[in-house]
Amino acid sequence: MKITQAKACQVFDSRGVPTVAVCLWSDKVYAIGMAPSGASTGSHEAFELRDSGDTFQGKGIQKALMVFADKVKNQLLQKDFADQQELDSLLQEIDGSSNFQNIGANTAIATSIAFLRLQALVQGKEVFEVLGEQLTINNYQLTIKTITPMVNVINGGKHADSGFAIQEVMIVPVKGETTSEKIAIAAEIFAALKEVMKEKGMSTLVGDEGGFAPTIKNVSQAFDLIQHACAKTQYKFGDDIKIALDVAATELYKNGMYLIEGTQLTAKQLVNFYKDLVTKYPIMSLEDPFAEDDFEGWSMLKEQLGEKIQIAGDDLTVTNVERMKMIKEKELISAIIIKPNQIGTISQTLEAITLANDYGWKTIISHRSGETEDTTIADLAYAVSSPFIKTGSMSRSERVCKYNRLIAIEEIINN
Structure with a gap:
C-alpha cells in the first residue's frame, strides 16, 4: 500500500495534555x-x-511534530508497503535506537496505528481482521472468545488526588456468557456503587480513568463499598464479581520500603499484606504488586500466592520482548499487561503477545491513563483472543468508547 500524504499534528488526551x-x-x-x-x-x-520547556509544564510535543516532518514523513512517501511489519520496521530503522530515543514512541505508535487503520479502510476490512492477518498471514481465522473487562471503579495513586495509595481497584465480572453481557454487569455495579457512595455522603467525582476517587483510608474500605454495591444488584460479590488490583508499587517504593496505607513495609511485610487481603476478599489478580526491579519481592509473592491468584506484570515487563525473556527466566508472573505505546509499534506489540502466549501468560490488553477516542485496543483484544481487557471505568467517553467498540465487534462477528 502506498502512502500518498502524511501529516502529524497536536491533539489533546483525556487530561488535556498535548x-x-x-x-x-x-x-x-x-x-x-x-x-x-x-x-x-x-x-x-x-x-x-x-519538549521539556515551559509550555504545558514541559509536556508539549512540538519536538515530536518536527521530527515527524523532518525524519519520518518523506520516508513514508517513498515506499509501497507490503504490510504492517514493513512500515513498523522502517520506523525502527529511522529511529536507530532500541527504544525510540530519537523519534519518540509517541510519534511511532501514532504512525503505526494510523497505518493499521488505513489498511483496514483501503482493504474494506475491520481493524481486528487486519491485525489477525498480521499474526498469521496465510491462514488466519478469528477465534471467537469472550473478553472479560477488568473495570476500574475506584481510582487512586497517580490517577487521583484522594490520597488513596492503590492505583486501581477493579471489578471483574466472571458471570456473563458474552463480552457485552459482562460489560453490562460492570455498568450496573458501577451505577450501584455511585448510589452507595452518595448514601454514605462520599464524593462521586471521578479520577483519570473514570473510576470514583473517594477519600478512603484503606483498600478494605474500597472492597466493602463494592460489596455493598453488589448487594444492590442481582450479582454476588465473590461468585459473580471478583476483584483485581493495580498497585503500581513502583510509585510507592523508596529506599527499599513500600508506603502502604501510611505504613512503611518491607517486601516480606507487603507479601503478608497481600496474603491477608486474598484470604479476606475475592481477589483474582494483582498487577505490579512490587516495584519494577524488586525481583526478590516478586519472587516471594509468586511462591506464596502464585497458585491462588493471577500475578500480572506491567512496569515489570513494559510490552518488551527482551524484558519479558528476562522475567520468564525468573518465573515471576502468570499474566502480562499489553500496552502498545510502551514499546512503540503495532508489530512489536504483536510480537510481545505471541511470546506471552508461548510462555503461557494470560494477556491483558490495556489503555493508558491519558487516553484518546482511539479504539484500536478493542480490536487488538479480539484479534489476539485476549482473555482480559483494561480500559477504565464505565464513565468518561474515552473509556466507554472502547467498551462500545467491543460490543460492536461482537455484533459483527456474530452476524
Missing part, C-alpha cells in the same frame, strides 16, 4: 492514529518525546 496525532492518506482514503500517555510509567518503557 499528544501526537498522525494522519496518513492513500489517495483519497485517510486514517488517523493518536498516541496515549501514562502517568504511572515504568522506567523501561520506550521513550516518549516531549
